[in-house]
Amino acid sequence: MAKKDQQKEMSVEEKLRALYDLQLIDSRLDEIRNTRGELPLEVEDLSDDVAQMETRIHKIDDEIKELDGEIKLKKEAIKNSEALMKKYTKQQDNVRNNREFDSLAKEVEYQELEIQLSEKRIKEFNAKIDHKKQIQEEINTKLDSMKSHLDHKKSELDAIIKETEKEEAFLIKKSEEFSGILDERLFKAYTRIRSNMKNGLAVVPVHRDASVGSFFTIPPQRQMDIAQRKKIISDEHSGRILVDGELAQEEKEKIEALLKG
8 A cells, every 4th residue: 555545544543653653763763872972973083183194194204205305306416516526627627827727616616515505405304304204203103092092982882883783773664664654744743843852852741740851731631632642732832742641651562562573
């Protein structure tokens, strides 16, 4: 039979039972997820921190490679300057006048200055590399500690998930089944009310003349209307859907039996 036909044939009482069944199942899902506490967020945050640190280490690696490249260029420049010095010194032996000799001497002096400048730059680059390696070492120490902490948190979370995954999968399936038999308008109302409640309770029974979790007394006539199950009634203070205690107990026993399998 089509879902639409099933919904049309559902009585108000059947809708109330389906709503409360859905509430019981979703509440149990909430309990399971609450046992994980802040662990999923902690794992996510730690994973992000580890990724950021690894990115920073790779960036420092690239910076060190760049500095090594600069050192290599400066060493090549020194070699070129030394070669030119030899060339100009040799040419001084064959000059015809003092002017040529002085010109070559200036070229030799210029190359000496170039070598000194390159050596100074190499020193600076090496100092930067040492500093970056020191930072990298500190980050690596922190990263190892963070990875160890992340592994511990992941193991902790995995253990909790493994312990409840079978029940959670079953509950999700049942939640989909019960929500599927409700008409769209009613399911949307349930979802909206549930999202507005800190404890996620959208459907609650009447207990001791008040809805569960409320201190406001429900008038006797309204309690009678709720017990008759002829229409869907909401709590005027919280907006939650109300069911009578007897129906709630019957459905609670039914769902408990279902979960025990």
